[in-house]
Amino acid sequence: MLIAVGVLGAVIVAIVLWDAFEAIILPRRVARRIRLTRIFFVSTWVVWSWAARRIRRPKRRDALLALYGPLSLLMLLVVWAVGLVLGFGLMQWGIGSHLATHGEHPGLLIDIYLSGTTFFTLGYGDVVPDTSFARVVAVVEAGFGFGFLAVVIGYLPVIYQSFSRREVSITLLDARAGSPSTAIELFRRATETGRLDALGDFFLEWERWSADLLESHLSYPVLSFYRSQHDNQSWLGALTMMLDAAALVVSGVVKGPAAQAQLTFAISRHAVVDLSQSLNVPPILPSQERLTDEDLERAAVILGIASPADCNRKNLLELRMLYEPYVNALSKQLMFTLPGWLPPERVVSNWQTSAWGGRAAPDLTREDVHAD
Numbered sequence: 608m609l610i611a612v613g614v615l616g617a618v619i620v621a622i623v624l625w626d627a628f629e630a631i632i633l634p635r636r637v638a639r640r641i642r643l644t645r646i647f648f649v650s651t652w653v654v655w656s657w658a659a660r661r662i663r664r665p666k667r668r669d670a671l672l673a674l675y676g677p678l679s680l681l682m683l684l685v686v687w688a689v690g691l692v693l694g695f696g697l698m699q700w701g702i703g704s705h706l707a708t709h710g711e712h713p714g715l716l717i718d719i720y721l722s723g724t725t726f727f728t729l730g731y732g733d734v735v736p737d738t739s740f741a742r743v744v745a746v747v748e749a750g751f752g753f754g755f756l757a758v759v760i761g762y763l764p765v766i767y768q769s770f771s772r773r774e775v776s777i778t779l780l781d782a783r784a785g786s787p788s789t790a791i792e793l794f795r796r797a798t799e800t801g802r803l804d805a806l807g808d809f810f811l812e813w814e815r816w817s818a819d820l821l822e823s824h825l826s827y828p829v830l831s832f833y834r835s836q837h838d839n840q841s842w843l844g845a846l847t848m849m850l851d852a853a854a855l856v857v858s859g860v861v862k863g864p865a866a867q868a869q870l871t872f873a874i875s876r877h878a879v880v881d882l883s884q885s886l887n888v889p890p891i892l893p894s895q896e897r898l899t900d901e902d903l904e905r906a907a908v909i910l911g912i913a914s915p916a917d918c919n920r921k922n923l924l925e926l927r928m929l930y931e932p933y934v935n936a937l938s939k940q941l942m943f944t945l946p947g948w949l950p951p952e953r954v955v956s957n958w959q960t961s962a963w964g965g966r967a968a969p970d971l972t973r974e975d976v977h978a979d
Contacts, residue, residue, distance in 0.1 A: 613701020619694035623687050624751070630683075631762050636825040636885055643690075645887075647683055648828070651675075656942055669838045672942055676832035680766065683829075684759055688726070691755065695748040696722035705738040721745070726752035769823040770833050776816045777835055777845045783809075785950050787839040790851035791906045792950035794861055798910060807864035810856075813849045814871040820846065821878040825885055831941060843943045847934045850875050851948055854930075858922035860903075860915045872926070879933040888940045890932030897931065898923075898948045906949060 626643040655675050662668040696719035699706070704713035706721060711734075721734045725748045736742045784793035797803050820842060824830050835841050853872035856863035883890065900920075907914050915923070938945045 609701050609703065611701075613698050616694045616697025616699075616701055619690055619697065620751075623690040623694065627687050627755070627758070630827075631758055634826055636881070640887065643686070644683065647686055648679065648832075649887075651679055651682065652832070655679075659942060665838065668942075669834070673834045676829060676834065679832060680763075680829050688755070691748075691751060692722045692726050693719065695726065695744065696720075698744055699736070699741060702738075702740055702744070705736060705741040707735050707737045709733060722748060725749050726755075728752055766827055766830065769827065769830055773816075773820060773823070773830070773842055774835055776812070777840055777842065780840075780845060780848070784848060786837065787844060787944075787946045787951075788848045789946050789948060789950045790848055790855055791909055791948055793848070793852050794855070794863075794910055795950070803863065806856075807867045810849075810853065810864060810867040810871040814867070814874050817846065817849070817871065817875040817878045821874070821881060824878075824882055828885055831882065831886060839944075841943045843934060843937055843941065844946045846875055846879065847930075848946050850879070850930050850934070851946075854923055854926040858926055859919045860923055861910065861912065876930045876933075879930050879937070883933045883937060886937070886940065888933075888936045891936040891939065892932050893935045897945070898927070902949055909949070 622643060629637045629642065630644045652675070655672075659668050659671050662671060696715070699718040699721060700715050704715075704718055706713045706717060708717055711717060717734060721736070723729075724731050724734070725745050728749055736745050780788040783796060784790070785796075794803075797806055824842075831842075850872060853868040853875065855861040856865055856868035857872055859865075903920065903923075904914060934945060937943070
């Protein structure tokens with residue numbers, strides 16, 4: 608029985624180390640579904656999202672959802688550490704608990720205690736291994752503990768650098784396409800400011816953003832749960848808006864840089880499909896039409912263009928079917944709100960929602976700003 612327990616401990620250690628290697632070091636998506644990390648995120652997200660859906664106030668619900676990404680990352684690190692400590696403790700017990708305990712009777716709890724102090728390199732010295740094999744196990748565990756700490760220290764900055772890089776472009780959409788950002792508002796503001804010619808560079812920038820999103824979120828799926836600074840912004844909302852805008856240009860409904868829009872549409876749809884597969888979320892058709900014929904006519908009036916021809920409408924519908932089922936499924940799974948095609952009746956930028964934005968700013972004088 609002790610041999611079986613020791614083998615079980617070694618298996619636990621191997622599973623945790625391989626899972627940490629795949630999640631942190633391996634720079635590619637892991638297609639295998641039975642993984643410790645996947646099981647952890649699936650089980651915890653089911654509980655977390657269940658609790659969030661029972662909160663009626665949107666602000667409180669979004670605040671709870673925003674905690675999950677960072678907190679789940681810390682909890683995952685704790686799960687790995689506990690698994691390694693338990694595994695090495697079982698290995699020590701399986702080889703016979705050859706420990707010098709200063710009078711205490713060796714047992715499983717003492718083995719786990721030794722494993723914990725060794726893994727975290729505490730070095731109290733009140734419990735020490737007294738055989739060669741037990742010492743080897745302790746030294747190996749100390750090495751893994753030191754390496755685990757080093758990997759974690761390097762892992763967290765990478766996560767937050769990827770998150771920050773993602774959010775910069777999303778924040779810039781506030782002035783270009785409103786809050787929440789919509790495709791029609793993007794074209795309306797570009798038309799009013801005479802910057803339609805600059806949309807080619809804009810689509811190019813978002814082509815690269817989508818590629819970066821695809822690479823970072825496949826390598827570190829936990830980033831999918833990280834939410835933006837404002838409740839009406841999200842990486843999925845920004846990606847959906849860009850797909851809407853590119854689809855309008857590619858279908859011919861709106862005049863614009865068609866060649867670049869087609870490239871942006873291709874990589875953005877690639878990102879949506881691959882992230883759906885990574886999170887194991889099958890596509891679902893929206894229960895409500897996101898863009899009706901009446902909405903399309905209103906969009907034409909807002910943009911000051913002719914009503915789209917039947918062929919353009921058909922092309923737009925075909926393009927929408929390539930990505931809307933995927934973004935709809937991701938929005939339901941991750942509890943994101945998808946943007947509409949048309950801007951709301953009253954567009955308010957995010958900076959105007961602060962205590963000193965919008966109404967308060969015009970009332971301030973230079974003396975008020977510089978007053979103590």
